[in-house]
Amino acid sequence: MAIYRIVKIGDPVLREKARPVPEITPNVIKLLDNMAQTLYDAQGLGLAAPQVGVAKRVVVIDVGEGLIELINPEIIRKEGLDTDFEGCLSVPGLRGEVQRAARVTVKALNRKGGEVKYEGEEMLARCFQHELDHLEGILFVDKAQNLTKIK
Ligand code: ZN
Numbered sequence: 001m002a003i004y005r006i007v008k009i010g011d012p013v014l015r016e017k018a019r020p021v022p023e024i025t026p027n028v029i030k031l032l033d034n035m036a037q038t039l040y041d042a043q044g045l046g047l048a049a050p051q052v053g054v055a056k057r058v059v060v061i062d063v064g065e066g067l068i069e070l071i072n073p074e075i076i077r078k079e080g081l082d083t084d085f086e087g088c089l090s091v092p093g094l095r096g097e098v099q100r101a102a103r104v105t106v107k108a109l110n111r112k113g114g115e116v117k118y119e120g121e122e123m124l125a126r127c128f129q130h131e132l133d134h135l136e137g138i139l140f141v142d143k144a145q146n147l148t149k150i151k
Contacts, residue, residue: 006038008092020072024112024113028111035058036062045123050134057073061131078104082102084098093149097144098130098144104125
């Protein structure tokens, strides 16, 4: 396994629309494994493949409830609204308030190619929406209010 370099705002890959994964190859498994290791190394909550320079629809998330791996994820249900602070490993030193759906259901493929569904609320719902935005080339700063510097 390896830790990837996390690309920062200004890198064009963060603004690309990521491509669907057509087939789960050993390279996709390696990408998932290395992204998880990179996420834990950086002590983040979520990481999307464009953040490691790979414009593919792959996301890893761990909000403290175990690792979630998502291939070709889609939000299939959104409910309610919630506004809270967010940051991003690709936008160091900034946080801001973003309005998101309060509860979402995500459909994706797992590493075996099986369909999985996750329901998330609070931090997990926010994380799903933040990471899936990365797959569209959207960063939280595009949507945030009250952007403030943190050390
Ligand atoms: Zn992010």
